[in-house]
Amino acid sequence: MTKEAHASQVYLSYASWAADKGFDGIANFLFRHAAEERNHMMKILEYILQRNGKVHVTAIPAPDADPVSVNNCFEKVFQSEIDNTKEIYNLVNLSMEEKDWATWNFMQWFVKEQIEEETLALNLLAKIKIAGGEKAGGDALYNLDRDLEKEPDEAKSAEDATTANP
Numbered sequence: 001m002t003k004e005a006h007a008s009q010v011y012l013s014y015a016s017w018a019a020d021k022g023f024d025g026i027a028n029f030l031f032r033h034a035a036e037e038r039n040h041m042m043k044i045l046e047y048i049l050q051r052n053g054k055v056h057v058t059a060i061p062a063p064d065a066d067p068v069s070v071n072n073c074f075e076k077v078f079q080s081e082i083d084n085t086k087e088i089y090n091l092v093n094l095s096m097e098e099k100d101w102a103t104w105n106f107m108q109w110f111v112k113e114q115i116e117e118e119t120l121a122l123n124l125l126a127k128i129k130i131a132g133g134e135k136a137g138g139d140a141l142y143n144l145d146r147d148l149e150k151e152p153d154e155a156k157s158a159e160d161a162t163t164a165n166p
Contacts (some may be wrong), residue, residue, distance in 0.1 A: 001044040003087045005060045010080045013063035014073050019094055023141070025149030026070065030077075040113070043072035070141055071125075071134045085114040086159035124148075 016031030048055050067073035088110045095104040126149070131140035 025145040155157035
């Protein structure tokens, strides 16, 4: 739960950085993801309560330093998602060890979500690489900023694809 809250703070921090740099589209995209991560936190909190567990609200670590570039921002986003995935896998492993099948089943939603989140972050890194990576400038960053304002919040999963909806 705290990890999801931290992820939300990371997205908020980077969105604020992007807005300050004039990248309103990137900021909008990151602000939306901050809200999504908070929703993940709430999903876990509600599950704990539904299972008659005790919720422990702890301090949220501060996000790392501001990015130094758009490329660095997306690298940090990707690393944050990898860190979150590791924590989710730890919970999945613990639920298996304890034979807590309800929690194991609940956590499968998060496993799938992290696949989408990591794919989305990798796609962002690929876009900035095409735009020039650390050397991306002017027009490329402007177009990327505009594109991300409209970018869907979720990556499509291959397992959800059908011939009618590839």
